[in-house]
Amino acid sequence: MVQSTSWLSVLCASIPVAFFVAFIFLPESPTYLMSQGKQSEAKAALRYFRGIDNDLDAEIKALKEQLRNYVKNRVTFNELLKSRATFKALIVSFGLMIFQQMSGIYPVLFYAEKIFKTFSISLNPPGAAIILGFCLVSSTYFSTMFLTKVRRRVLLLISFTAMAISLGSLAIYYHLKATTLSSNNTWMPLFTLCIFVSVYAAGVGPIPWLMLREIFPPNVRRRATAITAGFHWFLAFGVTKLYQNLVDMVRPGWTFWHFAVTCVVGIIFVYFFVPETKGRTLEEIQNEFDGIHKRRKHTHVIEVETVTGP
Numbered sequence: 654m655v656q657s658t659s660w661l662s663v664l665c666a667s668i669p670v671a672f673f674v675a676f677i678f679l680p681e682s683p684t685y686l687m688s689q690g691k692q693s694e695a696k697a698a699l700r701y702f703r704g705i706d707n708d709l710d711a712e713i714k715a716l717k718e719q720l721r722n723y724v725k726n727r728v729t730f731n732e733l734l735k736s737r738a739t740f741k742a743l744i745v746s747f748g749l750m751i752f753q754q755m756s757g758i759y760p761v762l763f764y765a766e767k768i769f770k771t772f773s774i775s776l777n778p779p780g781a782a783i784i785l786g787f788c789l790v791s792s793t794y795f796s797t798m799f800l801t802k803v804r805r806r807v808l809l810l811i812s813f814t815a816m817a818i819s820l821g822s823l824a825i826y827y828h829l830k831a832t833t834l835s836s837n838n839t840w841m842p843l844f845t846l847c848i849f850v851s852v853y854a855a856g857v858g859p860i861p862w863l864m865l866r867e868i869f870p871p872n873v874r875r876r877a878t879a880i881t882a883g884f885h886w887f888l889a890f891g892v893t894k895l896y897q898n899l900v901d902m903v904r905p906g907w908t909f910w911h912f913a914v915t916c917v918v919g920i921i922f923v924y925f926f927v928p929e930t931k932g933r934t935l936e937e938i939q940n941e942f943d944g945i946h947k948r949r950k951h952t953h954v955i956e957v958e959t960v961t962g963p
Contacts, residue, residue, distance in 0.1 A: 656963075659819065662945065663766045665715070665842065667709070680694075680697070680698035680943070681694070681698060681779075682698070682718060683695045683698045683699040683716065683847065684719075684720070685703070686698055687713075687717065688720055689717050692906060694864070694878075695713070695716070696709060696713055696890065699712060699713065699759070700887055711955040712906035717949050722871075722872075723872070728739060728874065729878045730876065731879075733745065733876060733877065733880075734874055737939075737942065737943055737944075738939040738942035738943045739869065739870070739873055739942075741866040741941075742869050742877070742942060743824045743877060743880075743881075743944040744863065744866070744926070745868060745927055745928070746861065746865060746868065746869075746877065746881045747881065747884060748922050748924075748926060748927075749860070749861035749864065749922075749927065750814070750861055750884055750885045750888060751888060752915060752916070752918065752919030753857050753858070753861055753885075754885065754888035754889050754892050754918065755888070755892060755912070755915040755919075756813075756816055756820075756853070756912055756915055756916050757820070757852050757892065757896070757908075757909070757911075757912035758849075758850070758857075758858070758895035759889050759892060759893045760892060760893055760955035761785075761850065762789070762850070763893055764896060764897070765778075765781070765785050765786075765846070766778040766779055766781075768840060768842070768846070768905070769781045769782065769843065770842075771828065771844035771905055772823075772826070772830070772839075772905075773839070774840065774841075774842050774843050776843065778805075781843050784847065785843070785846055785847060785850060786841065788847040788850050788851050789811075789850040789851070789853075789854050791851075792850065792851040792852075792853075792855055793854040793858070793859075796854055796855040796856070796858070796859055796931055798862070799855050799856070799863040800859065800863065802933075803933045804929055804932075805860055805863070805927075805929060805930050805931050806923060806924075806927055806928075806929045808814060808855070808856040808860060809850060809856050809857065809860055809923045810923055810924065811852070811856060812852045812855060812856025812857045812860075813856075813857060813917075813919045813920045813923065814916075814917045815848060815852040816849055816852055816853060816857065816913075816916045817848075817854070817913045817914075817917050817920070818912035818913075819845045819849040820849060820909045820910075820912045820916065821843075821889075821905050821909075823841075823842060823845045823846065823849075823909050824906045824907070824909040824913060825840065826841050826845070827904075827905055827906035827909065828906050840864075845926060846861065858920075861885075864895070864927075864930055865878050865881060867930040867935070867938065868928070868930060868935075868938055868942075870935065870939070878909075895918075896908070896953070899911070917952060927940050
């Protein structure tokens, strides 16, 4: 175990430094080189990534076609907001990121040891934080099975509901503990937070990112994804930075109530504003954003009675 904060910082810094050194020897992206008109260099870079035995002509041709379509259909930020369907898709993506981050996932993960010390759990706080991290990682692995079998809206609703119940239970436990002045160690905080991070990893965590490819047309997807990602990390920084201030103002119990209520509002948002995307085409999703509801074709069956004589 690394006990010194300085050595821990050096150890963490060594990983990005190693990445930096390794990336110096990597060629530039073939797509970028192609966009700069450097076709020979793009082909050499693609050969580096694919190997010398592969036929690259078909992929080079596909890259040229993609770049041609991108330049032809490229839109500005103002044009992104002009289309009703794209604007609604942007609201959906922003809303999902807001409720994802305002649920308190990063404060729970980053302040886990401090939270466990506050609630006086049975295990030592560092060990409990490791268990919490293991639950997050393992649930992320199993979430791939849920995403292929369960509809997006259903998984979001279940995930937000379970997160709200977990956080509400933890807040109630804090108030009861403060009222009874009990100092008995318990497993309750660890159990509720393990459920919280597990259901987050199964639904609220991956689905907003997955929907970015499903609700935006190809010509605006890059710009919309970049804007949404920037907004996401801005929220992540703000919520994590202000968490301790909120705890100092209203105490941990009411802080967790705040996160629980945010999850409840997230349920309402998903139910009324987020479309189902699993098993649907982009055209169907865009039509729903535009308010166009195509009627299903009905097959009319005409029954003919045969009248027979006596």
